[in-house]
Amino acid sequence: MKKLIVIGLAAMASAMLAGTSLAQESYQFAVVPKAMNNPFFDLARDGCMARAAELGNVECIYIGPVEHEAATQAQIIEDLITQGVDGLAISVSDTAAATTVINRAVEAGIAVITFDSDAADSQRTAYVGTNNKEFGTALGELLLQVKPEGGTYGMISGGAAAPNLAERVDGVREALAGSEWTEVPGSPTFSNDDSALGLQQMGDLKTANPEIGAIVPVGGWPMFAPDGWRNFVDGFKADVDSKALALVVADTLPVQLELLKEGYAHGLVGQRPYEMGVVVMDTLLAIKNGETVEEIIYTGLDRVTAENVDEFLN
Template sequence: MRKMLLAAVALAALTLPATAQTYRFAVVPKAMNNPFFDLARDGCVKRAKELGNVECIYKGPVEHEPASQAQIIQDLIAQKVDGLAISVSDVAAATRSIKAAVDAGIPVITFDADAPGSARTAYIGTNNKDFGRALGEMLLQMRPEGGKFAMISGGPAAKNLAERVEGVREVLKGSKWEEISGSPLFCNDDIALAVQQMQDLKTANPDLAAIVPVGGWPMFAPEGFRSFASKYKKDLESGKFTLVVADTLKVQLELLKDGFANGLVGQRPFEMGEKSMDALLALKKGEKVEELIFTGLDRVTPANVGEMLK
């Protein structure tokens, strides 16, 4: 009788539904002190909670340091996370790290900044050439009379930023806009440095008619940016000086609304975080995902900034 009871218990255990597999997916930004990536983190956490069987791990270098990012990826591989979503700081370094992860059986996607020649399965984020074109188009539409302009970029080894710079140049080529020598300046995602570079550009080039940061860095230091822009408020209003800036974080929208910039072109980092979780979960289930998943752009001027803030 006892043997029959034990057999029945064993059979019941076999027929019980298996506990749902849980996954630990890591999102690795370029820098954790960049508020742009906070939104990607929030999207990741929200989607992981909705999925129920997914944990979002958000970990990256505090500042923009490609070597630190590579080490963090190696640590996550050693921890045997179930998937990686990486915003690539340095293409060469990330390509090696991605290969190590894939060799360890960990699916990898990139978001925000890509390494297309690597072993990553997919890229989720902005079409960065189109992003640059949109920045150039906004400047050209606002000030077709042209003048001298300069750009500010982040890290020189970031492919996404190089594509934005190329996009701006592509649109403005043949127009009345002329890029000054030494442009772009590279702030390496240092927001205080980005503000200082804007002032340095204006001091060295008093006739500079526009500055186009291809990332939102200077506006992420709102007090410093406001202090800089307030010196040229009348010129910003008259069209003598123009600021067209990448990204549309709330703090940037507020600065635009207050007249400290002329226009913004924004990405959708929250959506990047959400879609990264979906893509990694699909890969763990053996499903295919599209190689390029573009999340779109938002163009904001004083005419529609109120709607964006809502």
């Protein structure tokens, strides 16, 4: 694959000093998350806004459904097509619905990429974000590290139609295949990226399976409500402290790192949403400049336990 090349401000300045005229067009790029009430996407927003300000000729428009609603996301994308934005970066809620509007946007001459969650069979040019199968595998491997003796486990997912989350679930299962871990019936549950519902499902899994040995949310939703998470863990604190109930959770938002440091989880596997926001701006600009970009651009993972959490908090 050819490497992504983005002309930075310093290169522009050097070229102008050398007498080269670089006409600079202005662009509007829209970043469309699955849900605007999800703090994970706040970090992607911050990255795209910061990078747009650095680039100078790019505006980052951050807009999406308030809650995880695939139909609403599709309608917002339709509206952006009508408005004639120059580029779209979409975290796909539902593959089928998103593929239809992505293809329509491409046919309208709009540069389209996905981030965080892909629609690989659409006409999008590139995907920026996490290798979600690897992400799920890392969660499973971290659970094996935390509690190698095994037991029963349950997972909490977000949207049932979200392709990235399905890949994470598959990754967890593959990592634990052949181990002493077995998945409880009814797993995964689907929280629709809602923190309150995710917390309720934590309790439901424990109630339905009193001897459950681990709960693995494949997104950080239950921990995004820290008081509720503390209340849940406090109800089973002796089990959590002894690792009779292991808690291995996706994402590494600051609030989650603090909860891990306080002993309210055993391990986190984190994505890099801020970097995603930066890279989507660079990628869309490169496409508009007629440059060739990599089709798949992974932004990496972080594995965090009590032993190294301070490195991520500082």
